[in-house]
Amino acid sequence: MERQAALLLLADGRLPAGGYAHSGGLEPAVTAGRVADMAGLEKFLIGRAETAGLIASAFAAAACARAAADDLSDLETLAVELDARTPSPELRKVSRDLGRQLRRAMSSIHPHPLFAALGDAPHQPIVMGVAAAVLGLGPRDAALAILHENNSGAAASAAKLMRVDPFDVHAILARMTTRLDALAGQAAVAAEGAPGDLPSPGAPLSDIAAEHHRRRDVRLFAS
């Protein structure tokens, strides 16, 4: 627990890596009427954390463990496995765009040769895992950082998409903290296994919605 401040730095929504342009799928869910109130928002965020969130956190933890051991030989396999768990081409692109941005930001903020070894367009969870390792954090920290960043980012977009009381939104985030801790623990344990055995819960409607969102003429958020 010696590196708590570094974890806060990495998980902070103000880290300049462009995350603010994304709603984590909330915008298409609101547009389609699937999320209409605070109860719906809470269910959406929980569902997302338990599916996309668990996958992202497991891959972040796995990348962190490998980077910390200075062994990047699995990174290509991790990328392929993450692609396989992301059926929507649009979401694969978003993950790689956010990954490039995070790598660009971290390369300036805290330069390290590992960032350059990540290839052309690394996935966000993998960059997060490597960034965590470079900052001296462990796999569970990497998992928690991406769970928190993705969850709070989607929640923050609610203020622009729905009629909300921001206190209510943060109350949901507060209720979810125990869940995120548990998911991060689960991710860290899974990260010790082979890339092919990492968790793969799916949320097909999110994949379909992401494809519809890309084709909309007017949208507030890129995804």
Add this chain to the structure above:
Amino acid sequence: MHDETPTAPQTRALRLGVAGPVGTGKSSVIATICRHLRDDFALGVITNDIYTDEDARFLKSEGVLPEERIRAVETGSCPHTAIRDDVTMNLMAVEDMERDFASLDIVLVESGGDNLTATFSPALVDAQLFVLDVAGGGDVARKGGPGISGADLLVINKIDLGPHVDVDVEQMVADAEKARDGGPVLALSRKHPDTVEKLCDWVREMHKTYAGGGHIPVDPGPMAPHHHAHDDGHTHSHD
């Protein structure tokens, strides 16, 4: 490697930002610059739309540059964040453009329309234009603010509309010059070719200075401390 290309020549364009409120003619200014300078300079454009890619589509439909040299960045309805607090998306769009079309002379970055305090970070652009228009009201220039007072060039656009919206263009320019402590102000109308030529001359001169290593980016930054004189002669200062 996308971000490190040790074998390719390091080519860095003059990065020129165009900011200003919604509807003042930022896209039109960019279209004008492209149309008049595309034969002399290798150009690229990054647009920042708030919730569509309307500006990129407009520029593409105007045919001012090959389509692939106009790219849109989506800013999640935070146009000011994208040019100031968190420039990563725009910075990467500029770097990608410079790499994909090396070597470019000038990359224009159009901010999403915002308020008078939205200016570019010096981390993103080397120089910036701030665009107002007469139709937005003759008093806007007097209001000052970081964009008006600190941009490298203030453009007052659509001056041909002055008589129709009861704005005294000369007065508005004088107010702007005062707010800028004598910094350059350009009264522009695409219907007045002499003013368009002045805009192009300014860009040419900025590129020359930049290419010669003589330009140091200036940050318009937050509003400068100022004071208001009250009728009773009492003054107060704040920042």
